[in-house]
Amino acid sequence: SQQGEEDPQALSIQEGENATMNCSYKTSINNLQWYRQNSGRGLVHLILIRSNEREKHSGRLRVTLDTSKKSSSLLITASRAADTASYFCATAPGDKAGTALIFGKGTTLSVSS
Amino acid sequence: DARVTQTPRHKVTEMGQEVTMRCQPILGHNTVFWYRQTMMQGLELLAYFRNRAPLDDSGMPKDRFSAEMPDATLATLKIQPSEPRDSAVYFCASGQGHQPQHFGDGTRLSIL
Numbered sequence: 001s002q003q004g005e006e007d008p009q010a011l012s013i014q015e016g017e018n019a020t021m022n023c024s025y026k027t028s029i030n031n032l033q034w035y036r037q038n039s040g041r042g043l044v045h046l047i048l049i050r051s052n053e054r055e056k057h058s059g060r061l062r063v064t065l066d067t068s069k070k071s072s073s074l075l076i077t078a079s080r081a082a083d084t085a086s087y088f089c090a091t092a093p094g095d096k097a098g099t100a101l102i103f104g105k106g107t108t109l110s111v112s113s
Numbered sequence: 114d115a116r117v118t119q120t121p122r123h124k125v126t127e128m129g130q131e132v133t134m135r136c137q138p139i140l141g142h143n144t145v146f147w148y149r150q151t152m153m154q155g156l157e158l159l160a161y162f163r164n165r166a167p168l169d170d171s172g173m174p175k176d177r178f179s180a181e182m183p184d185a186t187l188a189t190l191k192i193q194p195s196e197p198r199d200s201a202v203y204f205c206a207s208g209q210g211h212q213p214q215h216f217g218d219g220t221r222l223s224i225l
Contacts, residue, residue, distance in 0.1 A: 040218075045214065100146055100158045101214060106155065
């Protein structure tokens with residue numbers, strides 16, 4: 001069953017604009033991760049934020065986590081055509097290392113030049 | 114760069130046939146996951162192994178699906194007999210401890 005739900009389901013922007021995707025989840029988590037999937041490819045890990053962290057940056061990516069609201073957001077700044085992909089949040093429940101992730105259904109981002 | 118390798122990349126077969134999908138996890142990773150992706154259901158966990166022992170296969174239809182790790186370098190997912198509703202992309206991923214999972218490029222399966 002889906003743990004995370006991304007919002008919006010689809011997003012179309014112009015190059016240079018920022019893209020914000022949101023994720024909500026249901027149960028307590030150890031960490032939350034964001035992955036990217038290009039068409040016809042596997043998922044690629046982007047960033048991991050632990051349950052005791054509130055914000056994390058990696059290059060043009062910024063992730064926030066609000067455990068009281070059980071929500072996270074992924075911000076991609078100064079988007080490029082190459083950012084066109086589907087983005088998934090995934091939660092790792094509980095405290096055990098290496099447990100299976102629970103994925104949302106993803107946000108499809110389209111960046112046009 | 115180390116990567117997870119899945120074979121075949123594409124498989125088309127008729128219903129009732131046996132399908133075997135293979136995965137070579139990244140060397141040193143002790144946990145291997147099988148996921149299935151469809152438009153309707155998204156990404157669903159089928160099964161996962163740690164140190165080659167099955168930890169959870171509750172996502173798999175037990176009557177037709179089976180997953181094994183004959184050795185640390187090979188994981189297999191079999192469907193017998195296959196049905197049209199099994200058409201999906203099947204992903205293998207591997208990981209170690211709290212580290213992120215690394216995904217293969219998947220096997221796109223079509224059952225006619």
